[in-house]
Amino acid sequence: MIVPTPVDGFQIETLDGEIVLLHPTRNIIIHSNQTGALIWLLCDGARTTDEITEILSAAYPEASAEIRADVPAVIQTLASRGALESK
């Protein structure tokens, strides 16, 4: 069971629902659109990927199919860029 957890040291700026993450010492800069920002905010180191998917699917039932595809993809992208780790 994957629990995506934010990596320490990121600065976060939110603009119009989108986010920019900056890790100054590791020189990482990431942009996420509104969907990615929402998923990032739900990655609190306690919820599993499945739980995040369920939360968003319940909140946006009309987009449930997209959410089931987007959540693991966004988490995978953020992890590959060094912003999330699995616990």
Add this chain to the structure above:
Amino acid sequence: MSISRLIHFAGNTVRFSADHERLLAAVDMHFKNCLGEDGPIISEYKITTLGETDFSVSLNGSDLFSKINFDQLLWHLMQDSITQLNGTSTTELIFHAAALAHDDNGLILCGQSGSGKSSLTAWLAANGLQYLTDEVIALPIHGGEISGFCRSIILKRGSAFIWQRWLADTTSDGFLQFNDGTAWIAPTLLNASAVRGGVRPRVIIFPRYIAGAEFQTQRLTSAETLFQLLQCLVNARNFPDHGMSAAKQLARQVSAFRLTYSDIETATQWIKQTTAE
């Protein structure tokens, strides 16, 4: 006898000292709009003439080069002085970007080497926009007008079509061509009223030159703009928040676009129309 020239940018100054008339004339011409003192002198280059064609250089009292030729010396002074001035500023954010003014609307062209920003800058200056810089801009940490390191425009060999199109006279002192085909062009050769000290930023364009590509523009969100700007921010380490808040403010106040082009004339017309709006 050694004579000094002071070059300033973003609240700091460097000093060149030399006794070589041709070198001093080249500095006067190609750093013309950055001459003078503005803030503390952070670095001192002492250039000594060796015979007829070679030079030695010391930086802040330490030997740097024991023997380099005239072209190598000019290139080194241009590149190293910018690096020194960029890295030191604690009051202004320094972005690797070109900038021009269209009336009172500031245009920033942000991109890495090879993106075509210097070529676009030269073409836009020749088409009536005022020139701030082709290399680095400074934005005060609390916002306001941007300024540029207003050196001569540097065009690589592949951009020779620009000066071939726009310069009637390449024998002027303002035009300097190196053996590798690179040219330094005083901006006033392209447009007599070309130079401007500062302007409010209104439009940021992230250009990308691709041979044969269709002309495309994409409006960027503020977050996308901030993401791109942070990648061009040179002195982030000098600020407690790594320049995020000032860069965010800039991203919010401008219209920003990604521009893909192959035809410089089409790109120029679109940019002029966009910055005039």
